[in-house]
Amino acid sequence: MSWKKTFAWSRYGRWGLVLLLTASAVQNGAATAGGSYVTVAAAVAVLCGAVLLVRRFPWFLAPALTTAATGVWGWPMLPLLLVSLFDLAARRRAALAAGCGIAVLAANTVAPTAVSLWRPQQYGASLFLLLAIVGGLWMGNRRRLVKALGSEVEHLRVERELREEASRTAERARIAAEMHDVLAHRLSLIALHTGVLATKTDTLPAPVADRLALLRTASTEALTDLRDILGALHDPHTDAGAPPTPVLRDVRELVEQARAAGQQVDLHIQGHAEQAPAAHRLALYRLVQEGLTNARKHAFGAPVTVRVDYGPPATVVEVTNLPGAPAAHAAPSGYGLVGLRERVRALGGHLSAGPHGAGSWRLAARIPHPAHSEQNGQRP
Known part of the structure; x- marks a missing residue:
């Protein structure tokens, strides 16, 4: 599975997790409010969940809302704050995530006992906040590593294709060069022998002499055309002074x-x-x-x-x-x-x-x- 598909699955998992935690925050808020779901805490929980899911909002809005909500309503909002701190740490903003956690813990020192993060375990909330930040740092590094490896693999694939294409092009140019040498040799022989025979026109019938002249002219023109066409296919990086490629070796x-x-x-x-x-x-x-x-x-x-x-x-x-x-x-x-x-x-x-x-x-x-x-x- 490619890193793009991996990220897509993680995005779907995030949606399910945030929706579940939002419902849990509404439920816990209702439990601390005497069973009423129509409260300010429930509305704030839904708003925090929406901000965590919608990426079009500014990045700092979700941490600010979840930090304020947890500072005021305590542990019912803690799961949403953990998601927010996880995201901050994954985006290399661990210092800001730690600051939000400290601010929440400080605000909850004066919160009612029923929702305080310091009750019933004094340091339980602190441990959860620390784990969220550490987990976010690990996940962010892993995502960047997977993305970098995927890009490297793609780069190597493209480079390999380019090398193979260059090899095929070079081989075709070499074939053109060799065939140029072979055909040029054959055509030169034809032109040479017809030229020698053309000097004997006084002993040859007129039609034969005319045919010989035509053959010599055609072979010379063919040799010129061959050099013009195939010569352009020679490897441009080959040294002009290099010895010619052996032709028809046994x-x-x-x-x-x-x-x-x-x-x-x-x-x-x-x-x-x-x-x-x-x-x-x-x-x-x-x-x-x-x-x-x-x-x-x-x-x-x-x-x-x-x-x-x-x-x-x-x-x-x-x-x-x-x-x-x-x-x-x-x-x-x-x-x-x-x-x-x-x-x-x-x-x-x-x-x-x-x-x-x-x-x-x-x-x-x-x-x-x-x-x-x-x-x-x-x-x-």
Whole structure:
């Protein structure tokens, strides 16, 4: 239950308590007045109860009325005064609450014996007044603590969402940068070869030469448009002088690096890398990289199995590691899986990560090839 709901229930409980104490004050006042309910004391008790319930009145009105009423009519009004002192202490006005209690006790020294707070127990009323103030201080501190904790939890939730959103945005920008490099390379090759062929126009038929010129112009314009569109998606915080992100690196190279670092990796590959689209190969490289990194951090020394299937109909990758001890001085977990999940989802695939039997951990992804997705009526 949230702190807001807790406060709502406490407000309903307060209403019931004040109504009960007001009725008790009217009843006790009637008992001291010979059984008559139509008295000034009864009217004052109802007025004090109303002031305690209605929050629109000034905060000092309820303590003033209950203090005056208890000073004049004694113990029948004491329960309403206790509620008022409790509220003052809960609002960090304990000194004023103590002053009201002292004033009431002083006024009752000259009150009739039948309603005096000093009868029949000399210090009984003083103890009740002290307990009301102490209880109000405790309740006020508890409310402030619960409210502060609720605000902190909400702040952490919002901060976590912002970090995940930033991670997804960064991953999308990285994908755009990598695809820009890949497609720019391919388009540059097309433009280069068509340019070379265009120099042989004297040996080529006129229609072929015209087609080559058109192809070269189109590839050059496409390369310019690609750089304008995808270039805007690059991470603005990335250093312009930083080395470019590796493009289309082989998974075998990544596994060899892990083995050189002392990690036990068993690699199984089906198919050829050329069978998968470039975007799939980039995602596959990142998935294996994240899986090996997590295995080193959370299961240091445990064997890792990497399975890769370039398809078709889909590019599939699976990284499984047995349980092991966390690595010493391991960096805290970040949002690598959040970015990878966003990358795989953008390609129309699905990623799963979690425990997988006998305490092992499994990271798996399946990304359907565009042609297969179109044949099955799926979004590529």
